[in-house]
Amino acid sequence: MSLTIDWDRERWLYLPDAFPWHVYPDEDAWITTITGAFVRAGWTAEQASWLGDYLRGLRANNTSGAHRFAWLLDPQAVLASIDVFDLEADPDQTLADLTGSDGSSDDLRPPLVTEVTAADLGSGHRVERSLRVPRPAHESIDDDDPVGDDVMLMVFWVFRSPRADVVVTATHGEPLALAAVLPDIEALIDRIRVAD
Structure with a gap:
């Protein structure tokens, strides 16, 4: 049994539970890609660093297999x-x-x-x-x-x-x-x- 989910990529980011995942060999590469997109949209390096820490935390505390x-x-x-x-x-x-x-x-x-x-x-x-x-x-x-x-x-x-x-x-x-x-x-x- 499995789910198929077609989410709006402009609103939602899927947080993989393990790496490698798609083209990303590890979490750092994944975080760098996401935060880099926000920097190109005008975020400061400090804001991007905060976002990276937030996403790392969301991944780390997902211990229930969701x-x-x-x-x-x-x-x-x-x-x-x-x-x-x-x-x-x-x-x-x-x-x-x-x-x-x-x-x-x-x-x-x-x-x-x-x-x-x-x-x-x-x-x-x-x-x-x-x-x-x-x-x-x-x-x-x-x-x-x-x-x-x-x-x-x-x-x-x-x-x-x-x-x-x-x-x-x-x-x-x-x-x-x-x-x-x-x-x-x-x-x-x-x-x-x-x-x-």
Whole structure:
């Protein structure tokens, strides 16, 4: 089982999980190509270095085997990435199992579940969770900024069929920033299909 994804290359960058990959012998060659394109578009060397570090970090923490994409239309304005999981079909797994939306104490409110339809994947569900994430004490700026909780928005799109369970996830600490890229995320989801 595998997925075919035809993404918009002007908006999304696929982050390979291993090298060599296509014409790139290693991560450094891949990063140099991407950051070089941004430098030619007017970015400074410092900005390009920051982008390279960001992309290295996204690759390094992708430990779950997901197909990861970074939104690169304007990374200085919004940093966003999504993960696409290509899972074996498992009818015993519930929607709550696939999204962790089983009433965890970390949830600020009950998850919002809506029905959605993707062009090739068909009918599915979108699950939106708002999670309370403890902020470590060392991240507190001063005594006037007490240690508290941050809010993390997680959105899942789940499409199930006898051939596969496809789960797409997006996570962001700024709900408005994530909302700004939701149309692009949903356009990418419309281009996912389960290969015959």
